């Protein structure tokens with residue numbers, strides 16, 4: 001059993017959010033790149049670790065953790081000295097957990113409903129509500145900011161900031177003009193670890209593109 005963090009990654013995927021978190025935590029980790037075009041995430045070697053064949057996935061101390069939000073929350077608890085999660089008895093713990101779960105359970109599906117032109121979730125029947133309601137709730141949570149826990153940056157921001165960056169990049173309706181969200185995204189993206197991870201991932205993507213460019 002190794003206490004290294006083994007990180008399954010592809011820079012063109014949600015695992016970029018976890019790489020940003022790992023860099024922001026300042027944790028050493030080993031990266032295993034999975035090439036979707038080669039079906040590497042669907043090979044038995046990986047599906048015996050994550051039967052969903054999805055990344056991000058980490059293995060730490062023999063435990064497999066999947067789901068971006070769970071991985072980020074796990075790291076914050078596993079490395080409390082990094083100060084990125086309020087303790088279980090802190091009054092901030094509820095707010096912290098609330099927005100981690102809200103981002104995964106409400107923001108993501110509502111965002112994909114609008115992007116994939118699926119009918120909006122009925123308020124009562126499905127657990128997450130409309131895109132407009134979800135965005136409104138996030139705006140309230142980020143006011144006055146600057147972070148979910150006001151002046152304290154936490155792992156909840158590592159996840160919400162990453163999701164809102166991703167959603168802005170993919171053209172989530174109204175996000176580019178939303179001052180509250182854009183100011184928050186800019187603060188998230190200028191965190192040193194987040195910026196380093198983005199630069200490293202961009203460099204890896206550029207290298208792949210160069211390697212696969214048709215010979216001229």
Ligand SMILES: N[C@@H](CCC(=O)N[C@@H](CS)C(=O)NCC(=O)O)C(=O)O
Pocket residue numbers: 012013014015036041052053054055056066067068069
């Ligand atoms: N619920 C997971 C979603 C992970 C996910 O869907 N990852 C995609 C990349 S963004 C993936 O691995 N897709 C490969 C596949 O399904 O074959 C999370 O939040 O981490």
